[in-house]
Amino acid sequence: MVYYLSDDQKQWVRNSGFEPLLYFCLEMLPGKLAYNIFQIFDHNSVSLRLKNATISITYEDVFDVLGLPHGGEMVKLGPTEMFQERTKEWLAQFETEKEREQITPGKIVQLMKGQGLTQNFKLNFLIVFSNVLVGSSPNSYVDTQLLRLPGNMDQWYRGSLIFLTLFHVDRVRHKGIKLVDRHFPSFKGWTEEILKTM
DSSP: OGGGOOHHHHHHHHHTTOGGGGGOOOOOOOHHHHHHHHHHEETTTTEEEOSSOEEEOOHHHHHHHHOOOOSSSOOOOOOGGGGHHHHHHHHTTSSSHHHHHSOOHHHHHHHHTTOOSOHHHHHHHHHHHIIIIIOOOSSSSOOOGGGGOOSOSOSOOOOOHHHHHHHHHHHSOBTTBOOSOOOSSTTTTOOHHHHTTO
């Protein structure tokens, strides 16, 4: 998604506290590594359970791994009926009823190409971001609950597979070998090729 952003859009991303995402270039995770990490993730304690240790995951870890802002205000969504007009305008981006029922992150990214710095662009960015890096839907279609975010879109925000994978490779040494230098955010340096060696 970040490849297609205009200068104005990139500035909005920076102003919204998401600047590190402008440098995110990982496009795919190795399936075997992701599967293995899901096997040791305990959603009740929000931790990775290794053979000899448990690694808890905190807000600070999300900040360290993805560079996402944390603290400040909680994200509180409003009732559906208050956001019917916004939802209707956002859904109007999709031509058919079938498209409106089967919205994927990829479809939203395609819409964003050439889109100006509009309300729909901001909502599109937040929905792709939340569905890819913050949480994940049980199917391939996006969760659109951020359409119910009150206020304007010019503010800072705070168990995705991408996060868990990058957290794991950053915190758990691969056979004692240092594969990448530590950076901030720690996703920098990790590539699909390096992750495949895990």
